[in-house]
Amino acid sequence: MENFEQIDTCLGVYCHVPFCAHRCSYCAFYQEQPTRQLIEKYLATVEMEIDLLCVKSPFDTIYIGGGTPGTLPPDDMARLCSALVKNNGMTKPAEFSVEFSPATVKREKIEILKNYSCNRITVGVQSFDQKTLRTLGRRQSNKQVFDACEIISSCGVENFGIDLIFGVPGQTIGEWIGDLSCAIDLKPKHVSTYNLTFEEGTALGKSLMEKMICKKSVEEEANFYLRTWAFLKENGYAQYEISNFCLPGFESVHNSNTWRMQDWIGVGPSACSQYKNSRFANPPSISKWMKNVENGNLACKNPEIISEKTLVEDALIFGLRMNEGVSISKLKNRFKNVDFGRWDAIFSDLDQQNLLQFSEGTVKLTDSGRLVADAIAVEILAV
Ligand code: SF4
Known part of the structure; x- marks a missing residue:
């Protein structure tokens, strides 16, 4: 990079x-x-x-x-x-x-x-x-x-x-x-x-x-x-x-x-970055970080390439923690190669349990859903 x-x-x-x-x-x-x-x-x-x-x-x-x-x-x-x-x-x-x-x-x-x-x-x-x-x-x-x-x-x-x-x-x-x-x-x-x-x-x-x-x-x-x-x-x-x-x-x-999976650059020891479908992290050690920077060996030179599916999973997990929820239509526009149908059964099941609401292309958690957001994240990652 x-x-x-x-x-x-x-x-x-x-x-x-x-x-x-x-x-x-x-x-x-x-x-x-x-x-x-x-x-x-x-x-x-x-x-x-x-x-x-x-x-x-x-x-x-x-x-x-x-x-x-x-x-x-x-x-x-x-x-x-x-x-x-x-x-x-x-x-x-x-x-x-x-x-x-x-x-x-x-x-x-x-x-x-x-x-x-x-x-x-x-x-x-x-x-x-x-x-x-x-x-x-x-x-x-x-x-x-x-x-x-x-x-x-x-x-x-x-x-x-x-x-x-x-x-x-x-x-x-x-x-x-x-x-x-x-x-x-x-x-x-x-x-x-x-x-x-x-x-x-x-x-x-x-x-x-x-x-x-x-x-x-x-x-x-x-x-x-x-x-x-x-x-x-x-x-x-x-x-x-x-x-x-x-x-x-x-x-x-x-x-x-x-939380909307926009990009950010991290500076300083232990800081993480997400930039254009890749992630990288500085070492959690001031001396190692200093040595890397002095040698021009920046973390961005060894990025982990993130698949679109992983970015969508994270956009769902972090986005559902927000009260505005997640616009599935916007995500579909942004990540065209991901099969969104894989989460249909989960969303419908959560909807029936009154943990989630789906309307006009946006999914949102209810208050009861917010209480079990971590468990819902596990379900989203499991498919
Ligand atoms: S010790 Fe940890 S929790 Fe306390 S101020 Fe420092 S970073 Fe924050």
Whole structure:
């Protein structure tokens, strides 16, 4: 693959900042402790990687995630933004998002981001309950969360979101509704609610194994989901994906594009890409990634070619998680070599069970279907 020329579809860029001040107990992501030397090398390598990728068209969306991008000091944040927006010339991306943890939000950083056309900030709050935060190994106070939201709003970033986690061991439904309530009091435009997954090898996973504590039951989890959806709806937040809610017009453009199987390029260690029927991933190791980039050995040189059938399966699986559902007619136009009839029996069976609705060429999950989306994904992959 020589260079990236997007013509008729959207192109996003995801930049992974692999630094965290300490590891949360549930975290299985690749990350490193930031040091001055490592940050310098990281930034120089991102600049080199973007130059070598030689993307020929502007990015429609830019997303800086991690890790904790907010661990970067202000000048480093500016350098990273500069490397990413350089590719866009004078074209502003439709959306430029950055993830922050509450303690890392500082006025100087937000003002720098705004100068680089950042228009969306999400804050990984996870919980307002000190017991839940302790279980998650998160070190933050609610004052830091309130200050962070005040700084973001007063800097004029209208579109800010709050991320929360539910299904934490020991967390009651009342405590969870309390978390949702505290979140919406801060008037975010977007709320993400993630069901905690227990990864083997994490501190939390090990501790639960030792204490023989089980995950919440299927019924308990379903109750958490349904109460979340009802609470946010009552408070004006429309669900547009199983875990994502927003005020009208504030859906994440970058994430929605990836769920619709549009293309994106990943930059930084462990970042994945999907580009024109191929996928490739940088190694989840800062030193290996740096060595590869220094040697011009980019991940895109070893792409995995994705069949149209796989792309359609993924478009169905991720698209069905969205409330808008999937337009089968649009997919048929885009992937002309795929036999869509193979899923007819599944869709009809799910329709009869009231898990899915099919109308005017679009398939959508019902609320009951959304609760078993993972099982439906398995069925879609099985034919
Ligand atoms: S901030 Fe995110 S990436 Fe960093 S340790 Fe916590 S969960 Fe993992």
